[in-house]
Amino acid sequence: MHVSTFLWLDGQAEAVATYYTTLFADSQIGDIRRDPDGRVTTVDFTLGGQRYVAFNGGPQYPFTRAISMYAECDTQPALDALWASLTDGGEEGPGGSLIDRFGVTWQVLPTNLRELLRSADPATAERVLTALHAMTKIDIQGLIDAHDQA
Structure with missing residues (x-):
């Protein structure tokens, strides 16, 4: 069993993964999945050895300070x-x-x-x-x- 952080984004999944992986050692972008039109849907990446998933889900779930x-x-x-x-x-x-x-x-x-x-x-x-x-x-x-x- 693995636990990862899942980030719901509005079209910024690849930008988030690219930017964050430049800031932390032991970080890299893994799999980038695209829809049939070539748009990025999901990006797997690691920060400091911890796995994250960034998903381009749309604007309906913005981040909060919670x-x-x-x-x-x-x-x-x-x-x-x-x-x-x-x-x-x-x-x-x-x-x-x-x-x-x-x-x-x-x-x-x-x-x-x-x-x-x-x-x-x-x-x-x-x-x-x-x-x-x-x-x-x-x-x-x-x-x-x-x-x-x-």
């Missing part, structure tokens, strides 16, 4: 680069969230966020969350500083 893609970055330069790419033609949101040019919501967060939130001291975790919610694009050092505040 579900999002989640990308973790190890360094500030990696986070900055991914943020810049995904917000190009999209819009920034609060706390490391954004909506890309295709209408897909993303959470772009540092890999160490969970560790920073695991403090035995509830006040420390609250400081980290307060700092996170005050940010648009995440500043990793700002979260570390909030964690280490005495």
Whole structure:
């Protein structure tokens, strides 16, 4: 049994797969299926080794913020680069969230966020969350500083 993410799109399946696979290592486009007129219907692709299916189903099911893609970055330069790419033609949101040019919501967060939130001291975790919610694009050092505040 395999589980994959299925993205219902309005004519942008190939563009989504092409764009996203340029942003993540261990990514590639797999099978591209076309209808009898040659139009792309479905694109299988992987991002970071995880399988996705993009389907050109039409406009009846637009994306909402209720579900999002989640990308973790190890360094500030990696986070900055991914943020810049995904917000190009999209819009920034609060706390490391954004909506890309295709209408897909993303959470772009540092890999160490969970560790920073695991403090035995509830006040420390609250400081980290307060700092996170005050940010648009995440500043990793700002979260570390909030964690280490005495």
